[in-house]
Amino acid sequence: MTNNTGTPLVEMRDISISFGGIKAVDHVTVDLYPGEVVGLLGHNGAGKSTLIKCLSGAYRQDAGDVYINGKKVDIRSPRDARSHNIETIYQTLALADNLNAAANLFLGRELTNAFGFVDEGKMEAETRKIMARLNPNFRKFHEPVSALSGGQRQSVAIARAVYFNAKVLIMDEPTAALGPHETQMVAELIEELKAQGLGIFLIEHDIHNVMKLCDRASVMKNGQLVGTERVEDVTEDDILSMIILGKNPKREAA
Amino acid sequence: MTDTISTPKPSVTDSGAGPITRFLRATEIDTRLLGMFAALALIWTGFHIYGALFNGGGAFLTPRNLWNLSVQTSSIGIMATGMVLVIVTRNIDLSVGAVLGVTGMTMGILQVTILPQYLGLGSPLIWIITAIFGIVMGGCIGTFHGWLIAYRKIPAFIVTLGGLLVWRGAAFVANNGKTISPVDSTFQLLGGGPYGSVGATGSWVVGMLAIIGIILALYYGRQNRIHHEFAVRPMWAEVVVGALSCGMVIGAVLLVNAYPWPSGIVKQYIAANNLTVDPDTLFISHGFAIPVLILMGVGILMTLLVTRTRFGRYVFAIGGNPEAAALAGINVRWMTLRIFTLMGMLAGLSAVVASARLNSATNALGLLDELYVIAAAVIGGTSLAGGLGTIYGAILGALVMQSLQSGMVLIGTPTAVQQMVVGSVLVLAVYLDNLYRSKVK
Numbered sequence: 177m178t179n180n181t182g183t184p185l186v187e188m189r190d191i192s193i194s195f196g197g198i199k200a201v202d203h204v205t206v207d208l209y210p211g212e213v214v215g216l217l218g219h220n221g222a223g224k225s226t227l228i229k230c231l232s233g234a235y236r237q238d239a240g241d242v243y244i245n246g247k248k249v250d251i252r253s254p255r256d257a258r259s260h261n262i263e264t265i266y267q268t269l270a271l272a273d274n275l276n277a278a279a280n281l282f283l284g285r286e287l288t289n290a291f292g293f294v295d296e297g298k299m300e301a302e303t304r305k306i307m308a309r310l311n312p313n314f315r316k317f318h319e320p321v322s323a324l325s326g327g328q329r330q331s332v333a334i335a336r337a338v339y340f341n342a343k344v345l346i347m348d349e350p351t352a353a354l355g356p357h358e359t360q361m362v363a364e365l366i367e368e369l370k371a372q373g374l375g376i377f378l379i380e381h382d383i384h385n386v387m388k389l390c391d392r393a394s395v396m397k398n399g400q401l402v403g404t405e406r407v408e409d410v411t412e413d414d415i416l417s418m419i420i421l422g423k424n425p426k427r428e429a430a
Numbered sequence: 431m432t433d434t435i436s437t438p439k440p441s442v443t444d445s446g447a448g449p450i451t452r453f454l455r456a457t458e459i460d461t462r463l464l465g466m467f468a469a470l471a472l473i474w475t476g477f478h479i480y481g482a483l484f485n486g487g488g489a490f491l492t493p494r495n496l497w498n499l500s501v502q503t504s505s506i507g508i509m510a511t512g513m514v515l516v517i518v519t520r521n522i523d524l525s526v527g528a529v530l531g532v533t534g535m536t537m538g539i540l541q542v543t544i545l546p547q548y549l550g551l552g553s554p555l556i557w558i559i560t561a562i563f564g565i566v567m568g569g570c571i572g573t574f575h576g577w578l579i580a581y582r583k584i585p586a587f588i589v590t591l592g593g594l595l596v597w598r599g600a601a602f603v604a605n606n607g608k609t610i611s612p613v614d615s616t617f618q619l620l621g622g623g624p625y626g627s628v629g630a631t632g633s634w635v636v637g638m639l640a641i642i643g644i645i646l647a648l649y650y651g652r653q654n655r656i657h658h659e660f661a662v663r664p665m666w667a668e669v670v671v672g673a674l675s676c677g678m679v680i681g682a683v684l685l686v687n688a689y690p691w692p693s694g695i696v697k698q699y700i701a702a703n704n705l706t707v708d709p710d711t712l713f714i715s716h717g718f719a720i721p722v723l724i725l726m727g728v729g730i731l732m733t734l735l736v737t738r739t740r741f742g743r744y745v746f747a748i749g750g751n752p753e754a755a756a757l758a759g760i761n762v763r764w765m766t767l768r769i770f771t772l773m774g775m776l777a778g779l780s781a782v783v784a785s786a787r788l789n790s791a792t793n794a795l796g797l798l799d800e801l802y803v804i805a806a807a808v809i810g811g812t813s814l815a816g817g818l819g820t821i822y823g824a825i826l827g828a829l830v831m832q833s834l835q836s837g838m839v840l841i842g843t844p845t846a847v848q849q850m851v852v853g854s855v856l857v858l859a860v861y862l863d864n865l866y867r868s869k870v871k
Binding site: 234266268274301 | 747749751817
C-alpha cells in the first residue's frame, strides 16, 4: 500500500468548469500520490473525462488550481501538461490514423537530426524498442495505424504515454476496446508502472478492475465529487451505491 | 528487439508472388506513381498517334511540344504543391487563381509604372523587387484568408470563394481593366522562352546535380537503414531504382536540348553578337526553361517540407485526426494560418511565372486556375477527406491536366469539348483512385 502522507504528486483543488451554463465539473478536489492508482468512477456524463482533461491540457478550468508536487502550475495546453510529465491515454486513443506507429508515438515531439529534419530512422528504432517491451508481437511498423487491430492501436497509445518518462499517467478506459488477454496485459503494465513510482488516474467502468487495480476510488455524479474511498475499506456494493445513488451507505450509517 | 537483424537482409519474401509483384516489392516503387506514368504515356502516345493518323503528322511527341508542355505545367504545378497541404488538412482554396490575378496585375503596375521612376528603366533590381513583392503580397493575402479560417472560424470554402470574387474584382480595379504589357525584360525571362532557358550546358549541369542528388539519397537512405538495422532493398533493386531515376533525368536533358531556338531568334542573336555564322547551321538548344527549374526547386523544397520537417508531419497529423493533433500539442489554428500563407506565397510565385510567360498582366491571368490546381492535386492522389497526398503526385497531376489540355489544342478540339473532357477525366480519375485505394487496402 502506498504511503499517502507528504506532498501529493498531483492535487486538483476545487476545480470547476462549465459549458454553456451546464456545470460539467462542480468544485471537485482529487489528489494522487506517487506509486498510487486512483480510480475515477461515475456514470457517463458524470464529469470524469472533463475533470481529467483539465489536467491533460485539453480543457482549461473556469475555477480551481492544479498543484504538481505541491507547486501550483498553470496548464494551458497539452504541451504544458506534457512538460510537467503528465501523459494521457485517451479513450479515443487520439491517434492520427493515416500515420504509422512511430509517427504517432512521437507526434508533437519528433526526434530531429542536426539539420532540424525529422529523423525517421531513429524514431522507428526507438518505437521498435518500446514495442518490444509492451507488445512483442507487434510487427506493423510501416503501416498506417488504421491498419492495426484494436489491441495494437491501444499498445501504440500506451507506448506513447510510457516512452516519455511520465510521472503522472491518465488512462481513460484503457481496456474498453480490448479482449481478455490484452486487458490482462494492461493490468500488468499498470502494476509495473505503479512499482516504478508513477501516479495513475484510471477512469474505469468495470468495478472488478477498479477493486483489482486501484488504491483509492473517487466517485463523481452530476459533476460533483461524491467521495474518495480507499478501496480496501469498501465493498463493490458500497462503490456501486456511490455511483448510482450518489452516497456511501456506510458513511450514511456511521 | 526480438527480430534483431545482424546483417542487412532483403525485405523481400519471395514465396507465392509473381515476378511483377516481387519486383515492385523489392524496389519499393509506388504503384500509384507507376499508374500516373502509365496514364501520361497513354495520353501522350494517344494524341501523337491521333495526330499522325488524322492530322497528317503527330505533333505531340516532339521536343518542341514537350518543352512547351513543361513550361505550361509550371504555373499550375507550383500552386498544386501548396494545394496538397491545404487539401490534406481538410481545407480547400478556391481563390488561388484570383490571387494569382491580383498579384500579377499589381506586379505589372509595380514594374512598369512605379519602379522605373525610381530605379530607371531596365534596372536589374526591378525584377528582383517585383518578384519578391509578388510572393510577399500573395503570402499576405493567404495569411488573411488563413486568419479568417483558423481564428474567425469561417469555413475555408466560404472564405476562399469570397476571396475568388474579391481578388478577381480587385485585379480589374487595380488597373481599370487595362492590360499591362510588356513587362520588364529581365522579369520576362522567369517565364521561359529562348532567352529564359538555361541552354544545353546549363541543362547538363542541372541534370548532373540531379543525378548526384539521386545517388546520394539512395546511398544515405541505405546507410540509415543499415545503421538502424532495418531491412534494406536488395542491391539489384537499388541499382534498378537508381538507373531508372537517372535515366529519366538524362532523357529529360536530352529532350530539352533537342529543341533548338527558332531561326528568327537565332538570326537576332547572331546580329546582336556580331557573329559570322550561317544561321541555318547554328543549333542553339533551349535547355530547361527557367519556370520549369522554378517548379523543380519548389517541388524539392516542398517535398522536404512535407516529408522531413515537423511542419509537414503536423500537416498530415491534422489531416488524419485534428483532435488527436490538438491533443498532441499541435497548434492547429496556427498551422492552418501558416499553410494558407504558404499557399498564398506559391500563388504569388505562380503569378510571377504566368505574367512573365505571357509578357503581360491581364485580367484573365489565372482565370479558372483554382480548378486546374485542385484537379491536379486530386488526380495526383490527394484525398479530399484529408490526410493523404504527395507533392510529386500533384506535379504529375498538373502534367496530366496540361497534357490533356494541350493535346486537345494540338489536334484541334473545340474549347467547349476540351472543358467537357477535362471535367470528365477529373471525375474518372477520382473514381479510379477510389478503386485503387480499396484494392490496396
